[in-house]
Amino acid sequence: MTLSTFWRPVAAVLLSALVLAAHAQTPAAREPIRLAFIEGLSGPFANAGESVHRNLLWAVERVNQRGGIPLPGGARPLELVRYDSKGQAEEALTLLRAALDRQIGFVLQGNSSAVAAALIDALDKQNQREPSRRALFLNYSAVEPSLTNAQCSFWHFRFDAHADMRLAALVDVMRADRALDKLYLIGQDYSFGQQVLKQGRVMLAAARPDVQIVGEDLHPIGRVKDFLPYATKIKASGAQAVLTGNWGNDLTLLVRALRDVGANVRLYTFYGNALGAPAAIGEAGVGAVHAVAEWHPNAGGAASDAFYASFKKRFPNPQDDYVHVRMQVLVEMLAAAIQRAGSTDAVAVARALEGARFDNRTLGGLHEAVMRADDHQLQQPLIVSVMDRAGTPGVVHEVEGSGFGFRTLRRLDTVQVQQPHTCRMERPQ
Numbered sequence: 001m002t003l004s005t006f007w008r009p010v011a012a013v014l015l016s017a018l019v020l021a022a023h024a025q026t027p028a029a030r031e032p033i034r035l036a037f038i039e040g041l042s043g044p045f046a047n048a049g050e051s052v053h054r055n056l057l058w059a060v061e062r063v064n065q066r067g068g069i070p071l072p073g074g075a076r077p078l079e080l081v082r083y084d085s086k087g088q089a090e091e092a093l094t095l096l097r098a099a100l101d102r103q104i105g106f107v108l109q110g111n112s113s114a115v116a117a118a119l120i121d122a123l124d125k126q127n128q129r130e131p132s133r134r135a136l137f138l139n140y141s142a143v144e145p146s147l148t149n150a151q152c153s154f155w156h157f158r159f160d161a162h163a164d165m166r167l168a169a170l171v172d173v174m175r176a177d178r179a180l181d182k183l184y185l186i187g188q189d190y191s192f193g194q195q196v197l198k199q200g201r202v203m204l205a206a207a208r209p210d211v212q213i214v215g216e217d218l219h220p221i222g223r224v225k226d227f228l229p230y231a232t233k234i235k236a237s238g239a240q241a242v243l244t245g246n247w248g249n250d251l252t253l254l255v256r257a258l259r260d261v262g263a264n265v266r267l268y269t270f271y272g273n274a275l276g277a278p279a280a281i282g283e284a285g286v287g288a289v290h291a292v293a294e295w296h297p298n299a300g301g302a303a304s305d306a307f308y309a310s311f312k313k314r315f316p317n318p319q320d321d322y323v324h325v326r327m328q329v330l331v332e333m334l335a336a337a338i339q340r341a342g343s344t345d346a347v348a349v350a351r352a353l354e355g356a357r358f359d360n361r362t363l364g365g366l367h368e369a370v371m372r373a374d375d376h377q378l379q380q381p382l383i384v385s386v387m388d389r390a391g392t393p394g395v396v397h398e399v400e401g402s403g404f405g406f407r408t409l410r411r412l413d414t415v416q417v418q419q420p421h422t423c424r425m426e427r428p429q
Contacts, residue, residue: 032079033069033344035060035138035334036099038109038119040087044222045248047275048111049087051322052140056080056108058314059331062362069335072342078335087111087222089118096122100133105344106334110141110160111248113192117147123155127346127428134346138334140327143270144192145199148377152423155346157353157376159330163195163245163270164203165417166292169382170243170268171203173290173410174211177241177266182214184239184265186230188250189218196245196270204243214239222250227257235263247271255289256280266290274322278387279402286404289387295325295367296385296406297397303364308397318401325367329378332362333371347428368414375423382417384410 037056039049060078063069068077083099085092092115099107109119119137127134137156139147143163147156161169174180185200187193197216204211214237217230224230231254234242242265246254251271258265259281266288271277273291281289297308311323336359337352338344354373358380360366369380385406390398394407 030068030074030076032077033106033338034079034081034102034104036083036096036102036104036107037080038083038085038092038095038099038107038115039111041082041084043086044250045087045111048248049084051275051320052111052324052327053080053082054315054320054322055324055327056140056331058311059328061314062328063331063335069338071339078331085109085115087115089115093118093122100126100135103133105135105346105349107135107137108140108330109137110139112190113142113144113147114190116142117144117151117191120147120151120153120156124153127155136346136350138330140324140330142192144195146191146195148375149422152375152421152425154350154376154425154427157350157371157378159326159333159378161294161380161382161417162377162419163192164199165419166270166382167196167199167203168419169292169384169410169412169417170270170290171200171207172412173384174204174241174243174268175207180208180211180241180266182212182237182239182241184214184234184237184242185216186234186242186244186246186254187218188221188246190221193218193221193245196243200243219250222248224250224253227254228261230254231257231261231263234258234265235261239265241266241268243268245270248275252276252280255285259284273385273387273406274399276400278399278404281387282402282404285387286389287386290384290409291387291406292382292384293324294380294382296383296408297323297399298385298395298405298407299383300394300408301366303366305396306364307366321400325363326378326380328363329358329367329369329380333358333369370414372418372421375421375425377421379414379418381414382412383408384412 041049060080064077068075083095139158145162145164185197187197268290272289337349340352341348358369386409388395390405395405398405
């Protein structure tokens, strides 16, 4: 036997040992950082939940395409874990316990302020009781203002403008609507919907004391199948405009009913720019349906167009066409905070998020935002847009293949949007 023949099997054994050793270290370094996505993915608001999932999934994919999050033990990818709460608080709390049992340290939810309040309360107690299983709650859409005011929590961060911030932007536009002298208020009968109607009266009285509130309705959330009785009342009231915080099917069915009864009203909405609402109202919505958000597809600029084109490439189906910048910001700011903290420890990541500025290079310079440390409320610009025909000036992109899109009516920068808070936060030692 030659010398080379002798060493060949020895070398093979050594190589196998090195490969096994490398693989033995890899799982710990590459163990994904899991994000528990607890949302209504079935039931009346399933389309809203799935819309959020697409946005968060896309954001997670983009972080992972860059190699994940650099940490001392090696870069780690993100993993989005779906939990269907059916939109119910009790179900969400059960799923929270399941996520914590899997040692998931980051919980994402938003499509109900009532569910969000329950999750915040549960995590406050859990994190105090079991410091070894602490978790953070990252909120992308639950906008009831008290969540970052009287009910603020060190463990909760909100990445959407709260209801009073959005409402102030809409009222700013209504201030200039000189054809408006009669307004109707309608909303979902839970904390968020109640707040929109209550604060809407206050803000409108200050900005337009000449406007008369000619009607007000709160309806059960997710349970009304026929909005014709409400639409009939609105038409009979003589209102020129309706203010509503309705979202999901509750908004789509409302605007469809208003169209069916021939109610010629302007709509001032939080979410009237997607999930079927533009198609439901059709031509009657041109110049009449207003929406407020941190961004919309016709916001303008190369960065905005590139961002939207990238989303459309990932999700080409027109019915999937609902993209939120704030959900991209959430994932990017979380990834950056984990990297700065050098850890997934909830306290360390929370402290890294406090006062953090969004690195807008991750979105091509598209957006600006800062997480206010005092109340964990993200501060960012807002845009009020109005529905118009696709192809008209300012409406390059249509919505959901409807033939209609939205053009910018008013842009409010971060300083104009921010509001005072009443948060008295207790921080861990």
